Amino acid sequence: MRPGETTGSLSRPGETTATITAAPPVGGHGGLLPDHDAIAEWRRLRERLAHAGRDTAAVTLAAMAGGIRRTVISTIAGAGLGHAGGDLSVTDILTTLYGAVLRVDPADPAWPDRDRLILSKGHCSVALYTTLATCGFFPAERLSTFAAPLSPLNGHPSRRSVPGVETSTGPLGHGLPVGVGIAVGLRLRGSAARTVVVLGDGELQEGSNWEAAMAAGHRGLTSLTAVIDRNGLQQGARTSATNELEPLADKWRAFGWEAVEVDGHDHLALLDAVTAPHAAGRPRCVIARTVKGRGVSFMEDRVEWHHQVPDAGQARTALEELR
């Protein structure tokens, strides 16, 4: 038996040993294959944005984000599960990165010199899945299987089953250490690819982030960018009422990073923040000021929409507001 295989025994005393062996999709993706039409459309969008003026770029990215938000709402409403508030706060960050920044190939998710994105706040999987489907990593119609029995689209993103997912996330404070390892590894390999880790603000209470921040600063990982979805709310309360994070930018600077703060719903501001050249020898932290539930009036900045699921009427209202 090789690692990756699992064996469940059905044998009872006195019986011959009977085993069921099920091989999980090691390196495979549970049936999620590239959507070549969507890839072609995404490539055209990237090409357009590469030559577009700022006004056109802003309109294009806003349209992409609007589509993702609507799909997030309908996917969560359909599944009866999800983290709508955080999905809507992180949407513009993911849109900007996949729409205009990351050098990835949805037709070849394991391309060795790809840029890496890790969504450390893995509970916002629906925003990530929708963005990946928009790029063509898999067909968008598969989103309707989210959280359904045996779906590759788990409540939290799994590297085993979703192409484009670099590491399985869900428990908080895991993404940045992995991102540091990727950046160190790519540098060792002589690759120019970059690594972007998107974190929640609440998860900065996990100490593992600061272990990783210290290591990244010490190692001068200029290919590493952390983007903080700073919506100010965590599952149970405001971050400021739980564990004050401010002065947040100063904390990152003290760990040897450069830090910038931007409006996390302004695509061009995000674009500038993640593409400006790094100061010599410093990883960058982009603190993206966001609103949880952004775009849906009754969800915005409301702590209960961390993981509340909209009913049919609320979903209809949300989709109208996001039109």
Next chain:
Amino acid sequence: MIVEELHDCRDAFADELVRLARADSRVVAVCNDSVGSSKLGAFAAEFPDRLVNVGIAEQDMVGIGAGLANAGLVPFVCGAATFLTARALEQIKADVAYSLANVKLCGMSPGLAYGALGPTHHSTEDLSWLRAIADLPVIVPADPAQTRAAIRWAAETDGPVFLRIGRFPVPDVSPPGAPAFTYGRALRLREGVDATIVATGTMVSRAMRAAALLEERGVQARVVNVATVSPLDRDEITAAARQTGAVVTAEEAVPTGGLGAAVAEVVLETRPVPMRLLGTRAFAPTGEPDFLLEHFGLTADGIARSVLEVLGLDHA
């Protein structure tokens, strides 16, 4: 009197890792300020860029290992077994095993090796914790030959693995001329019909000595060396239960979840026979490893006594 030559398996580990690194530029070492205790000095001297010392930060160390694997490297992540496994257990589960990252976790100086430094430094729960994680092979070499072979296998095989690299001095137990390590296979070191001693790591040589003591009492004990604790070689364990009718397990770890529990599961499911599970069943008192092993009955005498007990011969 023949004095056995004893070995610290970390030396074989360190030497083999340097050989692998010379042959494969993807091999890197990661540690938590443990260059000395992980015996990575020679590696650091020859491949300074390929040693990633993350400092005293085990969660970060395992996450960084997963990241290095993602970038196409083959990281050997080395730290004192208790800090590696206890402090970073969630990273081992989520970043390594669940993510199927090609990370080689190397738990150094496991069991009671830190002696009088005390239970905070003893790694006696690692086998239980890691055996509970799916898709994470748990490998415990018993001597330098097994250590070298297991590391070579790990480097050649894509996927996560935990290797328990012993520090407590052990004699050679691998029969010359045969493969020292085959993944997933337990190795029968001595034939016997009256009982089977199933041992792992440091306990293997003691199990062999116990079998010799038992022979003087007219008891023919089989000895099985389990180097792959997970997934366990079910066939060899079933054969032991069927053919010898009694099983004693011995490990330098808590048997509640480790080798003892693993063997008991198979015996219970296939051919229930009387068993004794030897291991550490409490936080250790103060003392050096030899003393502590004796304290827990993890000696040739102690193992032999348990075999007699399980056979009902202890008062004979």
